[in-house]
Amino acid sequence: MSSDMNPETGTKWHPVCQVEEIPQFGGRTVRAGQTEIAIFRLGDGRIRAVDNRCPHKQGPLAEGIVSGDTIICPMHARKISLESGEVLPPDSGCVKTYPAKVEGGQILLQL
Template sequence: MEQKVLNEVFVAKVNDLPEKLGRTVHVGELELAIFKLESGEIRVIENRCPHKGGVLAEGMVSGEHVFCPMHDWKISVVDGKVQEPDVGCVQTFEVNVKDDNVYVFVPEK
């Protein structure tokens, strides 16, 4: 089984991220949505809703979920799963916070 190599990439300063709002970041060809939750935790997911491609960084955040701005699909920013009755998921990305710097782990090309 081939093991994926991950690169740790700087994406933001913690203090620059608004609470409960998303921000779009680009890492190579990836378009990611980064969120600072009410708890202060940082989460990063794929930025497009699996339904119709809505920009998730523009959605409303409630707890550990973001609501797609196009059709209100509720998506977990923890595991990427769309909440029932809708189905689907988005990719999630591991995050590392060092000092005030936020890094995301993305697959190496």
Template sequence: MSTVNSVKKVLVATIQELSVGIGKRVKVEGIELALFKQEDHTVHAVENKCPHKGGPLSEGIVSGEHVFCPLHDWKVNVRDGQVQAPDQGCVNRYDVEIEGERVYVYIE
């Protein structure tokens, strides 16, 4: 873990631990995150809590760059955290960096 201006770079997984189309739950600095590996091999991190009723997004069905909350099927974009219409809201998203096989998330 490294720190720059109160932002921490935290190792959260390796690429081998992530599968396209399946979320992974990790807890970092007291924050529960959902990691999503995309077909283009990018990885995205969002808060693992749907803004509607707190459903665990890491357990949702993934379709492209969206995850569907397992509780009430809200559709959340994993790249920007925005809930898709007709529902409204967003979840926090976190910057991700991949170095070799290691996946890091930046936490404030």
């Protein structure tokens, strides 16, 4: 496994689940130790992953509504870019994003 280690960040690609286990326009919660990550399958099939806590009031983003490449927080409808992790105006803030990819039908997260 050491071959896919990113020497700069010390991160590695980890298998998460099959693509079909996340519905289109849907999200799931991934728990890695103490960290909760929200993982989404966008309308166009892209997979995106961010921290599962809205910076506003810690709303669980995995339960939000996916629209394009933004996620709308289920608690107070903050809109967050799944590309940059930034909260869109008029609000501000950001969440951590995680690189995600699909290989052979399997979703991988770089953690």
